[in-house]
Amino acid sequence: MTRASAFGFAVPAALLVAGFVFAAGHLRHALLVYLASWLFLLGAVLGSMALLMIHTLTGGAWGVRLGHELRAAIRLIPYTALAVIPLLLGMHTLFPWLRQHVPVDDPYLYHQQWYLNTAGLVGRTLVVFALWIGMAYGLIRRRTINQRFAAAGLIVMLLTVTIAAVDWVMSLVPYWHSTDIGLLLFTSQLLIAFALAVLVRLVRSAPSARAPSRTLRDFGNLLLVMVMGWAYVSFIDYLTAWIAEQPHETAWYVPRLLTDWWWLGVALACMGFGIPFFTLLLGKAKASWRALCAIAALSLFAQWINLVWLVLPSASVHGVALAWTDPLICIGLLGLGALGYRVRLSGRAREDEA
Numbered sequence: 001m002t003r004a005s006a007f008g009f010a011v012p013a014a015l016l017v018a019g020f021v022f023a024a025g026h027l028r029h030a031l032l033v034y035l036a037s038w039l040f041l042l043g044a045v046l047g048s049m050a051l052l053m054i055h056t057l058t059g060g061a062w063g064v065r066l067g068h069e070l071r072a073a074i075r076l077i078p079y080t081a082l083a084v085i086p087l088l089l090g091m092h093t094l095f096p097w098l099r100q101h102v103p104v105d106d107p108y109l110y111h112q113q114w115y116l117n118t119a120g121l122v123g124r125t126l127v128v129f130a131l132w133i134g135m136a137y138g139l140i141r142r143r144t145i146n147q148r149f150a151a152a153g154l155i156v157m158l159l160t161v162t163i164a165a166v167d168w169v170m171s172l173v174p175y176w177h178s179t180d181i182g183l184l185l186f187t188s189q190l191l192i193a194f195a196l197a198v199l200v201r202l203v204r205s206a207p208s209a210r211a212p213s214r215t216l217r218d219f220g221n222l223l224l225v226m227v228m229g230w231a232y233v234s235f236i237d238y239l240t241a242w243i244a245e246q247p248h249e250t251a252w253y254v255p256r257l258l259t260d261w262w263w264l265g266v267a268l269a270c271m272g273f274g275i276p277f278f279t280l281l282l283g284k285a286k287a288s289w290r291a292l293c294a295i296a297a298l299s300l301f302a303q304w305i306n307l308v309w310l311v312l313p314s315a316s317v318h319g320v321a322l323a324w325t326d327p328l329i330c331i332g333l334l335g336l337g338a339l340g341y342r343v344r345l346s347g348r349a350r351e352d353e354a
Helices: 003-021 024-058 061-074 077-083 085-089 118-141 147-168 181-204 213-244 247-257 262-280 289-314 326-353
Strands: none
Touching: 003 024, 003 326, 024 061, 024 077, 024 085, 024 118, 024 147, 024 181, 024 289, 024 326, 061 118, 061 181, 061 213, 061 326, 077 085, 077 118, 077 326, 085 118, 118 147, 147 181, 181 213, 181 289, 213 247, 213 262, 213 289, 247 262, 247 289, 262 289
């Protein structure tokens, strides 16, 4: 590692450390901001794994074009495994069901203790990461991925993502449950990974080597499908909660819709669905390099907002509560991930040339 690259990693690492040092008075909020950023980084890795396995089963020029970018993202799995350590160390601050002052006579929490406990959280996290690392190793080392491996891997992926979603998102509000939470996070991960791969591919390609219009249309069509898939699952989750109108359902949506967090939901709906959907319906936009870059970048930003919206209102139930240390934590963690991704991209390029 050169001095320049070492300095590049030192800057976001210093920002991350500073963010937590100055957040000593509101540590839970800092951990929630860190959790949202970690879920975004994890989404890029797991979504890339899922896309490679989907391409193995379906084929298509899009997977060949984006293979380099997807495999580089998968190589970030050690970063995400290391990045979960601060969350495990701070889990007693992060989760309400692990705090000392939780009433022991609460029957709802009592009946969940068999699952929501320290040993269970650590054990499940270790197991899912062991499975993810094993699948990542198989996807990276094999030039040709076996279809049976891909089919089984997608099943395991959806199950393990559901476990992670329950542990790291749904349990932040232990009185709320949703059967869609795993699929909601999974569709978000697919969108994050695909938008990132498309954006990096288009930006890095030289004008003479840019994808033909047919491939650009494939990128646009698939991006539209993933936007619609994520939006559909999100809407269905809200619709079922609205129809049921039960306390354990509304406990999740009340702080997000009846406090000043609502504006973030509106922004998410516009940037995550409205603008990409109506733009990608246009044939010219699908074949435009600039339009696809803009929509991919917007989709990435929208999914980061989506994860913030999933995580932060669980603690700030009376309205938006932000801190000046939040950008330090976000830029620090995501900056480390971006630099790691760049290093992996360069490494993959050298391997391909060799």
